[in-house]
Amino acid sequence: MTTEPTFVADAQLLALFRHLLPERATLHCTDLTYTDQQITLSLIATTPTSSCRSCQNPSSRVRSRYIRTLADLPWGDQRVCYRLTVRRFRCANPACAQQIFAERLAHVTQPFARRTTRAGAELRAIGLALGGNAGARRSRQQRLPTSPATLLRLIRATPQPAIGSPTQSASTSGPGGVVTTMAR
Numbered sequence: 001m002t003t004e005p006t007f008v009a010d011a012q013l014l015a016l017f018r019h020l021l022p023e024r025a026t027l028h029c030t031d032l033t034y035t036d037q038q039i040t041l042s043l044i045a046t047t048p049t050s051s052c053r054s055c056q057n058p059s060s061r062v063r064s065r066y067i068r069t070l071a072d073l074p075w076g077d078q079r080v081c082y083r084l085t086v087r088r089f090r091c092a093n094p095a096c097a098q099q100i101f102a103e104r105l106a107h108v109t110q111p112f113a114r115r116t117t118r119a120g121a122e123l124r125a126i127g128l129a130l131g132g133n134a135g136a137r138r139s140r141q142q143r144l145p146t147s148p149a150t151l152l153r154l155i156r157a158t159p160q161p162a163i164g165s166p167t168q169s170a171s172t173s174g175p176g177g178v179v180t181t182m183a184r
């Protein structure tokens with residue numbers, strides 16, 4: 001059964017919750033609601049400027065805002081959801097073709113993702129360990145539900161280890177003989 005959301009705006013509590021965020025130095029928690037199943041945090045970035053993705057010039061001219069909804073790692077047995085306010089800036093460089101750009105919060109999430117970067121890493125690890133169907137069951141148990149197809153997509157997107165010549169090697173003697181380890 002889902003209860004009505006409870007609203008929390010106490011500054012000290014929000015400061016504590018901010019401490020649990022992936023990028024607490026640049027995110028501000030404006031309020032929090034919770035039900036018996038989910039905690040929802042409203043977040044906004046506090047950096048005064050953002051760099052244009054085309055010309056890299058910083059801009060402080062906020063033109064508009066929009067909300068992204070992201071799943072994060074659970075807290076105990078509670079699902080956690082972010083309502084992240086993303087700012088659109090006007091590029092300060094008149095010569096730049098990119099007039100408007102949305103701020104990138106690379107340590108929090110990736111463009112178009114539906115979850116935080118750390119939640120995606122957790123799902124990728126589950127998928128690599130268990131595969132699609134068993135991984136999806138496990139993700140539901142861990143309050144980070146997703147589908148087998150999404151897990152398989154995350155696995156396919158996992159970068160392969162680089163294959164190249166080793167840059168360093170070390171040999172150690174052990175009971176089984178000489179062991180050579182190579183660092184890339």
Ligand SMILES: [Zn+2]
Binds near residue numbers: 052054092
């Ligand atoms: Zn620009």
